Amino acid sequence: MAVCNHNEEHARAAEQAKRNMPSEEEVGRVAACFKALSEPARLKILFALRGGEMCVYHIVEAVGGNQSAVSHQLRTLRAAGIVRTRRDGQNIVYSLADAHVIAVLELACAHLQCKI
Amino acid sequence: MAVCNHNEEHARAAEQAKRNMPSEEEVGRVAACFKALSEPARLKILFALRGGEMCVYHIVEAVGGNQSAVSHQLRTLRAAGIVRTRRDGQNIVYSLADAHVIAVLELACAHLQCKI
DNA sequence: TTATCATATGAATAACTGTTCATATATTAT
DNA sequence: ATAATATATGAACAGTTATTCATATGATAA
Numbered sequence: 001m002a003v004c005n006h007n008e009e010h011a012r013a014a015e016q017a018k019r020n021m022p023s024e025e026e027v028g029r030v031a032a033c034f035k036a037l038s039e040p041a042r043l044k045i046l047f048a049l050r051g052g053e054m055c056v057y058h059i060v061e062a063v064g065g066n067q068s069a070v071s072h073q074l075r076t077l078r079a080a081g082i083v084r085t086r087r088d089g090q091n092i093v094y095s096l097a098d099a100h101v102i103a104v105l106e107l108a109c110a111h112l113q114c115k116i
Numbered sequence: 117m118a119v120c121n122h123n124e125e126h127a128r129a130a131e132q133a134k135r136n137m138p139s140e141e142e143v144g145r146v147a148a149c150f151k152a153l154s155e156p157a158r159l160k161i162l163f164a165l166r167g168g169e170m171c172v173y174h175i176v177e178a179v180g181g182n183q184s185a186v187s188h189q190l191r192t193l194r195a196a197g198i199v200r201t202r203r204d205g206q207n208i209v210y211s212l213a214d215a216h217v218i219a220v221l222e223l224a225c226a227h228l229q230c231k232i
Numbered sequence: 233t234t235a236t237c238a239t240a241t242g243a244a245t246a247a248c249t250g251t252t253c254a255t256a257t258a259t260t261a262t
Numbered sequence: 263a264t265a266a267t268a269t270a271t272g273a274a275c276a277g278t279t280a281t282t283c284a285t286a287t288g289a290t291a292a
Contacts, residue, residue: 017179022163031156031159051129
C-alpha cells in the first residue's frame, strides 16, 4: 500500500481528522453507550419505557422473556447510564435516564425510515 | 414471581407498551444499526469522516490500525447503511450516508457530556 | 420470626464478533 | 501483457457477550 497521491483533499481531511479525533477514552465511552443499545432485547425494554416508568415485573410482561434475562439486561442499561431506578417498596422502578435516549431512538428510526 | 398489584399505572404502561412495541423485524434493524456504532474502531472512522469524504488509505492514516481491519470495519459500516462509497479510479471513497449519522453521534456525546 | 414476593447475581455454556494473515480482485501505469 | 497500487475477502483464532439455571438478597406481611 502506498500513498494516495491523486487527491490532496483526502490528505488534508485525514490530517484534520487526526487533529480532531476524540481521545481513546471518549471514543470508548461513546462506543459503550451504543453497545448497550445494540441488542434487540434491550431495545425492547427502552421502547417499553417510552410510555413511562415500570417495575421489573411489568417490564417482563411488556417485552417477554424470563425474569433473570431481563434483570441482566436492565443492569447493562443501568450501567450504561441509559435507564435509572428508584425503589418503591418491594419493587424497583425503571425509567429512561433522560430525553436524549428517546431522541437517539427516534433518530435511528428516522434513519431507517421505520415508524415507531 | 407474582403480579405487582400495588401499582395499576405500571400495568397500564405495560399493556400500552405491548401494543406500541415495534415488530421484531424493526427492533432488529434498529439494533443492527446501533451495533455498527458500538465499536471504538468503527466510531473513529465516523469521526474521521465528519470532515469530508476520504479514500481507504487516508482513513487508515487518520484512525491507525492495519488496512485489512479497516476494510472489514468499513464493510460493516456500509452494510449497516451508515457510510456509502463511490469509486474514483483506483480508490474507493467513503463518506457518511446522511445527516442522521452526525446527529446521532452528537446526541450521544451530549448525553455523555463529552465535547467532540 | 417465618414465609412470601420482587429483584439481583454468579457461574457455566453457547453464540457472536473483531482482528490477523494470506490471498484475491480491480484499476492504472509501463 | 506485466507490474504495481488500492481495496476487499475468507478462514481461523481469540476475546466478548447473552442466556440459562440455581441461588441470594432485600422488603413486606402474617
